Amino acid sequence: xxxxxxxxxxxxxxxxxxxxxxxxxxxxxxxxxxxxxNIPALKALKLMRxxxxxxxxxxxxxxxxxxxxxxxxxxxxxxxxxxLLVKEQKRKERAERKKVKEEKKKQDKMLNKLYENLxxxxxxxxxxxxxPEFIFCNEPQQFxxxxxxxxxxxxxxxxxxxxxxxxxxxxxxxxIPIIKEVIKWKKENLKS
Numbered sequence: 001x002x003x004x005x006x007x008x009x010x011x012x013x014x015x016x017x018x019x020x021x022x023x024x025x026x027x028x029x030x031x032x033x034x035x036x037x038n039i040p041a042l043k044a045l046k047l048m049r050x051x052x053x054x055x056x057x058x059x060x061x062x063x064x065x066x067x068x069x070x071x072x073x074x075x076x077x078x079x080x081x082x083x084l085l086v087k088e089q090k091r092k093e094r095a096e097r098k099k100v101k102e103e104k105k106k107q108d109k110m111l112n113k114l115y116e117n118l119x120x121x122x123x124x125x126x127x128x129x130x131x132p133e134f135i136f137c138n139e140p141q142q143f144x145x146x147x148x149x150x151x152x153x154x155x156x157x158x159x160x161x162x163x164x165x166x167x168x169x170x171x172x173x174x175x176i177p178i179i180k181e182v183i184k185w186k187k188e189n190l191k192s
Contacts, residue, residue: 007047011036019048020061111154114176117183118154125182126150130175137169150175 007015018031025045032044052058126147137144149169 007039011039015044015048015051016057016061019052019058110176114179114183115154117186118151118179119186122179122182122186123147123151125185126179129178129182139169146172146175150179154179 014035015032018028018035022028022031028048029041029045032039032048033041036044052062130147130150133146134143135146135149136142137149150172153169153172
């Protein structure tokens with residue numbers, strides 16, 4: 001389609017800028033009325049529609065606008081996806097922290113139960129069931145039997161003494177099943 005004969009090049013440029021700056025026909029109509037007051041707005045709008053489907057300048061701009069919209073849409077989708085990933089990661093971290101906290105609570109409860117039940121009567125039985133091993137303890141700065149470490153950690157007799165336990169003292173997990181057996185043995189002996 002050729003250029004309309006009733007509009008000069010400057011008017012066509014203004015018409016193009018009105019089409020380019022607005023996103024809908026209502027806004028375009030307002031721009032036409034403002035920028036081209038000598039031309040009937042509806043006639044100019046009709047011409048604009050024709051040019052939008054045939055003129056190469058309009059088609060190139062439409063493609064550019066479409067590409068920009070597509071790019072913005074993709075960026076929004078990517079941001080949304082990233083937010084969802086962050087949200088999911090935080091949810092997993094919360095679940096993991098909760099699991100660790102519950103596990104620690106369970107462990108503390110079990111250790112308290114051992115603490116309440118281990119007394120001097122158990123030491124001899126512990127000696128029979130656990131092979132004595134001497135480890136260097138930082139607290140008294142000397143070699144100490146692992147059995148006395150166990151007893152010091154769990155026995156009520158050491159309540160008043162504030163002792164910080166070394167890393168080896170803290171690693172008594174391997175003996176917990178045996179300590180449970182000893183406590184069970186003690187209870188059974190008390191019944192009989």
